[in-house]
Every structure is written in structure tokens, then in C-alpha cells.
Amino acid sequence: MNPPSSTRLVIVTGKGGVGRSAVAAAMAIAAGRQSRQVLAVAMTDPTGLASHFGRATLGYTAVQVAPYVHAMGIDRARALDEYLKLQLGFGARAPLMPVARSLEAMAETVPGIRDVITMGKVLHEVQSKRWDLVVADGPATGQIMSYLRAPNTVAGLIPTGRARRQADEMTATLAGEESVLAMVTLAEELPVTETIESIQELERERPISLAGIWANRLIEPLGVSAAALESVKSVEARNAGLLHRGVYENQRRWRKYLPSHHRLPFLFGIHEPTQVARRLAEEVWS
Amino acid sequence: MTRVVLVAGAGGVGKTTLSAGIGVCAARAGFRTLVLTVDPARRLATALGLKSLDNVAHPNPELDLLWAAMLDASASWEAIAHRHAPAEVADRLVTNPFFEAVAKRFPAGAAYAAGEEMAEEVEAGHWDLVVVDTPPSSGGIDFLTAPVQMRSFVGGRILRILTGGRIPGRNALFDRAAKPALRLLDTVLGGELLEDIGDFLFDLRHTYEGIARRSQSIAHHLEQAHMVLVTTADPAPLAEAERFVQEAPGNTRVPIVTFNRSLPESWASPTGTVGDPKLAANLERWGAEAAYQRKVRQAWTAAHPGAVVNLAWRASTPNQLPALQALARPVWASLTQDGSFG
Secondary structure (H helix, E strand, O other), X not given: OOOOOOOOEEEEEEOOOOOHHHHHHHHXXXXXXXOOOEEEEEOOOOHHHHHHOXXXXXXXXXXXXXXXXXXXXXXXXXXXXXXXXXXXXXXXXOOHHHHHHHHHHHHHHOHHHHHHHHHHHHHHHHHOOOOOEEEEEOOOHHHHHHHHHHHHHHHHHOOOOXXXXXXXXXXXHHHOOOEXXXXXXXXXXXXXXXXXXXXXXXXXXXOOEEEEEEEEEEOOOOOOOHHHHHHOOOHHHHHXXXXXXXXXXXXXXXXXXXXXXXXXXXXXXXXXXXXXXXXXXXXXXX | OOEEEEEXXXXXXOHHHHHHHHHHHHXXXXXXXXXXXXXXXXXXXXXXXOOOOOOOOEEOOOOOOEEEEEOOHHHHHHHHHHHHOOHHXXXXXXXXXXXXXXXXXXXXXXXXXXXXXXXXXXXXOOOOEEEEEOOOHHHHHHHHHHHHHHHHHHOOXXXXXXXXXXXXXXXXXXXXXXXXXXXXXXXXXXXXXXXHXXXXXXXXXXXXXXXXXXXXXXXXXXXXXXXXXXXXXXXXXXXXXXXXXXXXXXXXXXOEEEEEEEXXXXXXXXXXXXXXXXXXXXXXXXXXXXXXXXXXXXXXXXXXXXXXXXXXXXXXXXXXXXXXXXXXXXXXXXXXXXXXXX
């Protein structure tokens, strides 16, 4: 089950360390296997997403990384330049460099501008018709609302100007049915708590609709009775069994707090990023 | 003399829990200890005796000598403004519409604010040990580079760019009609926004001298600090640990590297037969994980100097004082091994 064809943008978020980039890469690969033209785009540091496609990093130009899948990272200075040219209509005549440099300095200083430029580039790719689906490896859960609010924040700060109209359009695209948010979590206290808080914020403000929650690195029940576990002679087998059972019980406990969610397996011994992404691609939409 | 233990590492590797555990070990060993913590889980906050999410130190209800405080970036920023700027400027700063946005989201800002709090506590003189749990962005390296970044931030780079090189007075911003770049900015952003930002940055410059001085003392404390770098064997946190080692200023101490969620090496090559087929299969998959971890730790040890500590994989995160102490005991042993904690 891939996302419905009306979905053109999936933004993937999650607390640091839960496997957000791996799930984003897996979603892109899975959609590519359905022959959809996919762009995987890193909204923050691109090295995580890049590693799942076997690359050291990703540049501002989309390159093919898997069948039907291209990938890129967002270079803010370039995105800003493009934003000025294409979105705000500054042509070749305008003295772009000083403006871009001033705006770049301002984007560093006033983070709302940084967020809106990154978000703007993602939405620009969604509108470009080159892709059937854009999968964005988004910011961490802690920052996601600030990115989603960015167009609105800018609209609130800027009473006039072309950037204002642009921001209003972005807000509408995010809220439309073509855009969804995917939340990745682990079945542990902090990620679960953060996920629930983020969902509550989303429900209050509704900047984008939620595609679902993906609980990552889940293990299956051991399926061995306590008596069998106690009587096994091998110390290693007993301890591995006890740890397995303990981790499973802890995960089950925290999963109960989550609304219905997709399940992704813990991949024992598999950590090489391209292998992880390919394995998760088999499960991510099932 | 107050000693500092800085706990760094990627998000999700157990930094906050280990910081609390080191605090428990230290207090039990008779040190007056403060744990400065970032975003603890609710249960851990309760175990530490943190009643509110402000940056006030709270005593632990169960353990004498152990205190804990939250590092609250936005509260610290208000304190920074009041500490370093004249009162009326500070009042104007904290009510500027940009203050909240900038204070909460300038990446180096939270790390710098945490550094000021650390320096305050170290210089207050009533702790033997301050354990600092670093803010999660970029694995703690922000914390080490923040003093320099903060200095250049308030040093007015944006004002220099906007006005063409010299640090201006307030009026220079209003001369912008003469400058084509600024006329364009007006069109893009609207003129009112530009004035608000200008006011904000102009007021912020009052804090420059204080921050420049303060950042030097923070940098000094960081040079003295004992470093604990936490990671797991996963590629992503490992890459952040590597980055920390590469980018840490040369005069900081070699960190004790802590591999959290470690499995016994014997699981990778068990001896004897298991019997029960399900338990045999289970040992095989955990054994594959243990073999991977062994490979990673060997590669790390071959490439880096310094102590490596393995912490056993636990089924659930410790959040009671005895379990926290048990978790951190090997790290505490490594910290105190050379007698520098006297």
C-alpha cells in the first residue's frame, strides 16, 4: 500500500536518533518500486539521508540514486537565490548578490526566514510536475512546528510585499490534501511522549494532515515460556532471551500510549545504511 | 575548586540518563554535585527532584549532596540580556517581537546560554562537581563552539552587511533609501520588518562587551572540563561522535567514549549447544548484533586514543537512583581513575 496518488508531498519527522532519515529513504525507494518518479530531499543536514543512498552527501542538484528515485539537499544560499529569481520575480537585472548576501545574513539571524526558504524550496519541487511524489527528510520533531508555521510566521511579521503573498500560498499548499506529515518514533518513553505532544499541537493548529505514525525498531515476542527460559543451560542463550523479553515488554508498554501506528522491525546485525533503507522499504507502506 | 564533567553525544543515545547517573555516583562518593540537565523524561526528572522546568537548582529529596537544575534556554536568554545590557535596553530587548524567535531558535544561542549557566555555577564556588548534559544539536560540539559563534552574532555581522562595512548608529538603517540592496529588501520583506530587526540588533550590540568577556571564561571552563562522549554502535550517532572528536578545540581533554547499549562479546561466538530451537535462533540474531558491535568498537579503539567504556544494553531506561548509579558506575570509575577527582 503506497500513499494515495493524490499525495504529492510526505514530510518525515521524528526525534533525533529514531531513524527518521532511514524511513524517509525507505519511503522514497518503496514509491520508486511502484514506478513513481520520486524526489527525496533533505531539509536539514543531508549526510543522514545521503548515507542511505550510499553517498557521502547530497548537493543542490537532484541526482538519481535508485530506480525512479532522485535525491538532493537544500543549500540555503542557493535556495534563496532561486526564491528571489523565480518566486519573487527578480530577474537578471536586479543586483542579486548584495540582496542575497543580506538576506542570507538575515536568514541566519531570524530563523523564521531560514525555515520559510527551506519549506519554500520543498514546495517549489512539489509544484514542479517533475515528480509524482516528494519525500522530505524533515527537521526533528522539536523543530517541525516551527517549519510548518514558518510561512504563517513570515506572513504575520510582514504586512506587505511579495514575500507575504508567497507565504500565504505556501500555507495553503501545506494544508491541502496533497501534503502529509509522517511521524517516526521508537517505543520508548521520550520519543513516545514527544510524538503524542506533537500530534496534539498538530490537531490544534492543523498546518498539515498526519499520514501516520511509524514505530521503528520493534522486536517480536520471544515465544518461549518462562520455564523453558530458566531451564536452558547456555548462559548466553538465557541472557539473550531475558534481554529480548525485557525489551519486548518495554516496547509493548510504550506502544500502548501511541494511537494506531505502522510497525517497522529492528534489524538485528544490519546497520549498513543502504541495506537498512532497502529492508525498511519492503515494510514501510505495508 | 569546582570540576566540570561535560556529557556530549547524539540525540537518543542516553546522554541525559548517564549525566544523572554520574551525578548520583558523585554525590554518593561525597561530592557536592549539581546536574545541569536538558529535557529529561518525566520519570527521570522526578527521580532527580526537579519540580519545575525553570533553571533553579533543586535538592534531591532522597540523596544529600545531589542537586539538579534544568537548562532552560529562553529563561537564560532573558538573564543574559539583563546581565549584559543596561536595564532599559534589556527591557526593550526582551519585549522585541524578534527576541523570542531568536532566543529560542538561534542554534548557538541555547548552547551559549547553557554555557553561561555552567560558568555561573562553577564560579559560585559551592559545588565540588557540575555535570553538564549538553543540548542535543550536533552532538554537543555546539556547546564547545558557541562562545565564539555568540561573540560574532552580537558583533553585528548582519548590520555590517546591511550597511556596507562599518558598524553604524541607529540612524544608518534609516538611510537605506540610498542603497539599492536595501531598497530591494524593502520590497521583499516590507519596511517595518527591517526596522524591527534593526532595532533588535542595535540593542543587542549593548550586550557585546559582556558576552565577549563571558565567552572567554566559558571557554576556559570547557578547557578544564572532563569530557564524556556517549554513543551507540549505530552509524549515525557514531558519525556524530567522530565529528565531536574531529571538531573539538585542540585544548580540550580527550573524552572518555561510552558505548551505550552494548552486548556481551561472548554472544557473538557462544560455546556449547542451546537445545531449545527458538532460544537458539534468538541467540543467533542477538549474536549478529553483538558481532557488529564488536567490529565497531574495535575500529574505534584502533583509530582513537583514550578510554572506552561499555555500558550494558538494558531492557528499559533506568529512572531510579540505584539503577542510575549502577548504569554510570563504570564511567564514574574511569573518571576518577587517575586521581584527578582527589
